Amino acid sequence: MGTNLLPVSAQQTTDPATESKIESLIKKMTLEEKIGMIHGNSSFTSTGVARLGIPELMTSDGPHGVRPEHGRDWVLDNKGDDSSTYLPVGITLASTWNPEMGYASGSVLGSEANYRGKDVILGPGINIMRTPLNGRNFEYMSEDPYLISKMVVGYIKGVQDQGVSASLKHYMGNNQEINRSGINVEMSERALREIYLPGFKAAVVEGGVNTVMGSYNRFRGEYCTYNDYLINKILKGEWGFQGLVMSDWGAIHSTKEALLGGADLEMGTDLEMLPNPDYSKFFFADAALRMVRGGEIAESVIDDKVRRILRVMYKTHMFDKRPSGTYATKEHADVARKIAEEGIILLKNKGNVLPLDKKTIKTIAVIGANGNRTNGMGGGSSQVRTKYEITPLKGLQNLCGNSVGITYEQGYTIARNAQADPKLIQQAVDAAKKADVAIVVGGWTHGYDYSVWSDNAYDTEGFDKPDMNMPFGQDELIRAVIKANPNTIVVLYGGGPIDIDTWVNEAKGILQVGYPGMEGGTALAEILFGVVNPSGKLTVTFPKHLEDSPAHKLGEYPGDSINVHYNEDIFVGYRYFDTYKVEPQFAFGHGLSYTSFKYSKPVVVTSTGSASVKISVQNTGTRQGAEVVQLYVRDLKSSLKRPVKELKAFNKVFLNAGESKEIEFNLDKSAFSYYDDKQNQWVLEPGKFDILIGSSSSDIRTKNRIKL
Numbered sequence: 001m002g003t004n005l006l007p008v009s010a011q012q013t014t015d016p017a018t019e020s021k022i023e024s025l026i027k028k029m030t031l032e033e034k035i036g037m038i039h040g041n042s043s044f045t046s047t048g049v050a051r052l053g054i055p056e057l058m059t060s061d062g063p064h065g066v067r068p069e070h071g072r073d074w075v076l077d078n079k080g081d082d083s084s085t086y087l088p089v090g091i092t093l094a095s096t097w098n099p100e101m102g103y104a105s106g107s108v109l110g111s112e113a114n115y116r117g118k119d120v121i122l123g124p125g126i127n128i129m130r131t132p133l134n135g136r137n138f139e140y141m142s143e144d145p146y147l148i149s150k151m152v153v154g155y156i157k158g159v160q161d162q163g164v165s166a167s168l169k170h171y172m173g174n175n176q177e178i179n180r181s182g183i184n185v186e187m188s189e190r191a192l193r194e195i196y197l198p199g200f201k202a203a204v205v206e207g208g209v210n211t212v213m214g215s216y217n218r219f220r221g222e223y224c225t226y227n228d229y230l231i232n233k234i235l236k237g238e239w240g241f242q243g244l245v246m247s248d249w250g251a252i253h254s255t256k257e258a259l260l261g262g263a264d265l266e267m268g269t270d271l272e273m274l275p276n277p278d279y280s281k282f283f284f285a286d287a288a289l290r291m292v293r294g295g296e297i298a299e300s301v302i303d304d305k306v307r308r309i310l311r312v313m314y315k316t317h318m319f320d321k322r323p324s325g326t327y328a329t330k331e332h333a334d335v336a337r338k339i340a341e342e343g344i345i346l347l348k349n350k351g352n353v354l355p356l357d358k359k360t361i362k363t364i365a366v367i368g369a370n371g372n373r374t375n376g377m378g379g380g381s382s383q384v385r386t387k388y389e390i391t392p393l394k395g396l397q398n399l400c401g402n403s404v405g406i407t408y409e410q411g412y413t414i415a416r417n418a419q420a421d422p423k424l425i426q427q428a429v430d431a432a433k434k435a436d437v438a439i440v441v442g443g444w445t446h447g448y449d450y451s452v453w454s455d456n457a458y459d460t461e462g463f464d465k466p467d468m469n470m471p472f473g474q475d476e477l478i479r480a481v482i483k484a485n486p487n488t489i490v491v492l493y494g495g496g497p498i499d500i501d502t503w504v505n506e507a508k509g510i511l512q513v514g515y516p517g518m519e520g521g522t523a524l525a526e527i528l529f530g531v532v533n534p535s536g537k538l539t540v541t542f543p544k545h546l547e548d549s550p551a552h553k554l555g556e557y558p559g560d561s562i563n564v565h566y567n568e569d570i571f572v573g574y575r576y577f578d579t580y581k582v583e584p585q586f587a588f589g590h591g592l593s594y595t596s597f598k599y600s601k602p603v604v605v606t607s608t609g610s611a612s613v614k615i616s617v618q619n620t621g622t623r624q625g626a627e628v629v630q631l632y633v634r635d636l637k638s639s640l641k642r643p644v645k646e647l648k649a650f651n652k653v654f655l656n657a658g659e660s661k662e663i664e665f666n667l668d669k670s671a672f673s674y675y676d677d678k679q680n681q682w683v684l685e686p687g688k689f690d691i692l693i694g695s696s697s698s699d700i701r702t703k704n705r706i707k708l
């Protein structure tokens with residue numbers, strides 16, 4: 001499994017020899033057989049045609065590990081041997097800002113999916129983080145379309161180079177879980193093109209993804225899964241997508257519209273049908289058959305869907321022998337650890353409280369329910385029954401052995417509406433007082449399973465967070481611990497921002513870990529003790545308070561249950577905070593290191609509509625480290641209002657102490673253009689642009705002005 005290379009995978013091309021095999025198969029099929037292929041026949045399979053050697057298409061969740069086995073009809077079969085590698089989730093993966101980690105993660109996933117007989121792995125999820133409250137932000141990558149595009153292409157190639165298909169989801173505008181089945185998203189064409197589509201486009205055009213999953217919601221009045229504009233015009237038309245569009249589970253609500261609107265495969269299990277589901281009742285089953293027989297739908301419409309399904313099958317060697325994958329290996333766990341090491345973010349390090357020194361630290365008080373909690377089975381459909389999971393407590397114990405005394409106090413209780421518990425806080429305070437350093441592990445938490453979603457529904461499919469406040473009385477706990485021991489480090493779990501304003505100034509050290517996978521505790525301990533130098537960067541702005549973030553500021557979340565208007569338009573995330581001068585708690589792209597980096601003055605050479613930028617970066621500290629050099633572009637004057645800066649390139653550079661490297665960015669016209677909805681096209685308006693290069697969106701180290 002190569003983790004260093006990003007090979008050019010098959011894009012959306014078709015090969016004539018395969019196409020003619022597909023046509024001859026279609027000619028041999030009866031209409032009933034074709035209809036069978038375009039709808040599910042169990043919770044995760046479509047129907048095959050045994051007589052012609054066409055297998056079922058076997059799908060499985062999810063984006064950061066192969067989900068536990070289901071029986072044919074939904075219920076987890078619990079027969080064992082389905083414990084896979086639990087990789088860091090989407091937000092943590094993207095926090096590495098390293099596309100090679102995207103490839104590595106995809107390779108593990110693809111290899112394990114393959115081993116377990118899956119043909120399609122239902123990921124990656126790449127919806128834009130429009131609001132901090134979205135219950136699925138943890139699965140997603142970022143608020144920034146450029147960063148998503150770079151990470152997702154690597155991921156998809158990683159999966160598909162293992163011979164199976166990725167499924168890009170949820171196309172499109174599924175940016176909240178509240179009312180997800182049907183809420184109608186309204187946004188400008190400019191916001192669509194500049195913010196919400198680029199990640200999907202890159203995945204299709206550059207990543208060559210084989211399957212796309214339509215989302216539950218509507219867009220401009222039509223369900224996304226069969227939205228003529230999104231599917232027929234943009235995805236299959238403009239981007240030339242040749243693969244198949246499947247519905248999210250139960251996302252199809254009509255037959256004719258959906259058949260014509262571009263959906264190819266209807267998936268889902270009507271839970272009300274259990275234990276005896278009748279798949280002939282699906283919209284793409286008997287009803288579709290009747291429509292074709294009655295002449296309401298041309299058979300060629302069905303043929304096109306079958307053709308797309310067969311194309312994916314040929315591409316992924318379902319008719320010949322697919323090379324076999326491997327499963328839950330040490331090598332895969334090492335990849336999970338490596339991603340966590342690069343994805344954990346050091347947000348604050350006052351007085352260099354970190355890294356801890358084993359020579360001087362003799363006692364540690366680990367505090368907080370998240371410190372001793374596993375997360376693999378949490379969050380909904382992306383659950384992973386992991387072979388093992390190293391919690392923060394275990395990670396510290398493993399790293400320190402007997403050389404450091406480690407105590408553990410729960411500090412707070414994870415339960416619905418749980419408040420600060422004076423007894424637990426007192427125990428935590430007593431432990432903190434006795435220790436050289438206190439490490440509070442808190443933040444958001446997953447529901448463990450579908451059945452307990454409503455008990456602690458944070459970072460969970462199907463629910464958004466009720467607000468951005470720390471749940472379970474954690475603010476009180478953290479304030480008390482900091483008072484008891486000034487050397488307190490706070491570790492935040494979770495899918496994005498949380499309001500830490502009541503104690504942020506007092507805490508010396510703060511880390512954001514997302515959900516860092518089965519080796520997360522190992523990676524965290526290594527970072528706390530400086531075995532690994534942190535290099536993760538935020539992929540989403542941390543606002544001070546929820547109401548500072550644009551959709552909330554405008555009152556445009558979660559909509560009125562029928563419609564949600566994205567009136568903040570293109571001003572999502574840092575594009576809003578920077579342009580409207582709202583100071584965030586931590587800026588997009590922020591993340592500290594134990595070493596320091598010096599940026600040279602860049603050399604910029606321009607030609608028509610493009611620029612190349614060379615800059616050297618030096619590690620000026622005493623230890624090895626990695627810097628994510630971020631390049632933002634600012635248009636000084638434009639006919640349409642533009643954000644004061646937008647990410648257009650980045651490069652993660654690994655440097656030994658004292659070492660310098662020169663890096664080069666090549667910016668084409670897409671780096672300088674905006675989408676003009678009046679002309680319906682991208683426009684590069686000649687004029688002056690600033691090239692801003694720095695360590696985060698708010699820490700610009702050097703800039704150059706150019707004229708194009």
Ligand code: NOJ
Binds near residue numbers: 062122169248249381
């Ligand atoms: C619904 C989720 O939205 C989707 O992400 C998942 O892949 C399917 N269910 C299948 O479990």
